[in-house]
Amino acid sequence: MAYSDKLVQHFENPKNVGTISTDPNDKEVGTGLVGAPACGDVMKLQLKITEEGIIEDAKFKTFGCGSAIASSSLVTEMVKGRSIEDAMSISNREIAKELELPPVKIHCSVLAEDAIKAAIKDFQQKNQAKDPS
Amino acid sequence: MEKLLYFDNHSTTPCDPRVVDAMVPFLSEMYGNAASRSHKFGWDARAAVENSRQQIATLINANEKEIIFTSGATESNNLAIKGVAKYFSRNKGKVGHIITPVTEHKAVLDSCHALERDGWEVTWLDVDKEGIISLDQLKEALREDTAIVSVMFANNEIGVVQPIAEIGAIVNAFRAANKTSTLFHCDAVQALGRVAVDVRACKIDLLSISGHKMYGPKGIGALFVRRGRPRIRLEALIDGGGHERGMRSGTLPVHQIVGLGKAAELAKEDLDTGAIEKVRALRDRLWVGLQKELDELYINGSWEHRLPNNLNVSFAYVEGEAMMMAIKQIACSSGSACTSASLEPSYVLRALGVDVELAHTSIRFGFGRFNTEEEVDYALKLIVKKVRQLRDMSPLYEMVKAGIDLKSVSWVEH
Numbered sequence: 355m356a357y358s359d360k361l362v363q364h365f366e367n368p369k370n371v372g373t374i375s376t377d378p379n380d381k382e383v384g385t386g387l388v389g390a391p392a393c394g395d396v397m398k399l400q401l402k403i404t405e406e407g408i409i410e411d412a413k414f415k416t417f418g419c420g421s422a423i424a425s426s427s428l429v430t431e432m433v434k435g436r437s438i439e440d441a442m443s444i445s446n447r448e449i450a451k452e453l454e455l456p457p458v459k460i461h462c463s464v465l466a467e468d469a470i471k472a473a474i475k476d477f478q479q480k481n482q483a484k485d486p487s
Numbered sequence: 488m489e490k491l492l493y494f495d496n497h498s499t500t501p502c503d504p505r506v507v508d509a510m511v512p513f514l515s516e517m518y519g520n521a522a523s524r525s526h527k528f529g530w531d532a533r534a535a536v537e538n539s540r541q542q543i544a545t546l547i548n549a550n551e552k553e554i555i556f557t558s559g560a561t562e563s564n565n566l567a568i569k570g571v572a573k574y575f576s577r578n579k580g581k582v583g584h585i586i587t588p589v590t591e592h593k594a595v596l597d598s599c600h601a602l603e604r605d606g607w608e609v610t611w612l613d614v615d616k617e618g619i620i621s622l623d624q625l626k627e628a629l630r631e632d633t634a635i636v637s638v639m640f641a642n643n644e645i646g647v648v649q650p651i652a653e654i655g656a657i658v659n660a661f662r663a664a665n666k667t668s669t670l671f672h673c674d675a676v677q678a679l680g681r682v683a684v685d686v687r688a689c690k691i692d693l694l695s696i697s698g699h700k701m702y703g704p705k706g707i708g709a710l711f712v713r714r715g716r717p718r719i720r721l722e723a724l725i726d727g728g729g730h731e732r733g734m735r736s737g738t739l740p741v742h743q744i745v746g747l748g749k750a751a752e753l754a755k756e757d758l759d760t761g762a763i764e765k766v767r768a769l770r771d772r773l774w775v776g777l778q779k780e781l782d783e784l785y786i787n788g789s790w791e792h793r794l795p796n797n798l799n800v801s802f803a804y805v806e807g808e809a810m811m812m813a814i815k816q817i818a819c820s821s822g823s824a825c826t827s828a829s830l831e832p833s834y835v836l837r838a839l840g841v842d843v844e845l846a847h848t849s850i851r852f853g854f855g856r857f858n859t860e861e862e863v864d865y866a867l868k869l870i871v872k873k874v875r876q877l878r879d880m881s882p883l884y885e886m887v888k889a890g891i892d893l894k895s896v897s898w899v900e901h
Binding site for chain 1: 825826881884
């Protein structure tokens with residue numbers, strides 16, 4: 355596949371690979387696990403979020419093609435420092451545009467957008483339970 | 488960029504320099520039309536063509552009169568299947584039946600689909616998890632109106648070799664006992680020069696040959712059409728001049744044919760001298776090396792019944808396209824959906840029953856005449872390094888190592 359330089363960069367030097375917390379009950383971390391092995395695309399995105407709702411750290415692990423890995427790497431860069439609301443508004447189109455994804459790979463950017471939303475949802479669900487007031 | 492290694496010899500092969508040397512004089516010096524009977528230009532061209540016919544015939548234990556030239560194995564496959572079918576229909580005034588495995592090359596599958604649109608019935612033979620057809624299923628499928636049974640000698644993706652001699656014996660016995668005109672066609676493209684192919688011993692009626700899969704040029708191939716009883720009749724797909732005994736019109740591309748002939752001669756040499764065993768040793772060297780360093784590797788298809796130069800292996804939890812990008816100095820290919828324009832994983836791997844997840848992680852290496860031990864050793868280091876890096880990035884590998892059964896997870900598919 356003839357990919358853009360930016361995409362190749364993200365693939366060869368991915369940003370923020372790894373895990374923030376292995377404790378599923380860690381209330382400071384939201385984990386999004388999207389995709390399916392059968393589809394050839396699985397993304398795990400972890401976001402460390404402050405009490406004020408700012409994403410202070412992000413880490414990812416992805417099983418997928420070059421576009422999938424690059425999309426998730428880019429996402430970790432995009433969300434750092436942003437508020438939850440801001441991050442929720444990130445659209446796959448921004449990701450696809452930045453990486454110049456070929457049409458057949460657009461779905462990788464959609465999955466990356468889904469990963470952000472899933473991680474935030476997980477964080478919010480854990481923290482709803484915490485604070486009844 | 489550092490050195491590029493070519494391990495994709497099932498996809499195509501480089502022209503052997505000796506093939507190129509043989510071809511060049513026929514471009515600007517001996518450029519006559521082989522059909523020109525009245526002058527030396529034509530006679531020289533014709534002699535070269537007939538020499539090639541013999542070289543190809545020798546490779547498969549045939550007679551040179553049984554070799555006709557085509558633009559490649561895709562055309563040969565089309566000609567064999569559609570040519571036989573069309574003659575059958577014209578002669579018997581009805582359509583008939585074809586038998587072929589689901590793992591054939593697209594040139595065979597799509598030719599059969601085209602005939603289906605004309606009303607032909609096709610029995611698609613299954614393969615077991617080794618990639619081999621059931622001889623019982625074949626026997627049961629044979630009917631009095633079966634015009635052709637088409638089974639490839641060796642598969643282009645997984646390198647698995649079918650029991651061709653047994654199949655030939657079954658078709659022959661059926662034909663004789665039932666007095667049908669059932670023919671056995673074999674796409675031998677991937678087998679030539681790698682394993683012995685003997686059309687007599689295997690009782691093959693039609694056989695497809697490709698130049699660019701055996702260090703010859705692209706755009707030239709041949710079809711073996713057995714002579715003798717029962718006589719094989721096929722309708723030409725291309726009309727105009729009646730070349731090649733009326734089976735394939737068109738001025739013969741002498742330089743291409745000379746290349747194909749030389750390639751066939753060299754292929755026979757590889758087998759006779761045992762040079763092919765060096766290629767097997769390279770394949771084995773990589774496989775042994777990989778197993779020492781990495782876990783969760785799975786060979787796709789039968790190891791025992793496989794071409795000596797093929798390694799089709801799934802690196803679990805690492806997706807195929809990412810893998811190929813990571814080892815970009817190595818030319819190879821993958822059965823992953825992400826590498827196909829249709830986003831469908833390899834139909835050959837699916838036919839084996841390979842789990843879809845593993846199909847996405849498969850890589851095909853095809854070693855060849857020009858690969859070396861140093862290349863394999865370099866590749867081994869690179870592959871091991873990159874697989875480890877990609878597994879460090881893989882949420883699936885992480886989950887598996889933590890003891891999670893991936894099949895028990897409810898995935899949120901998009």
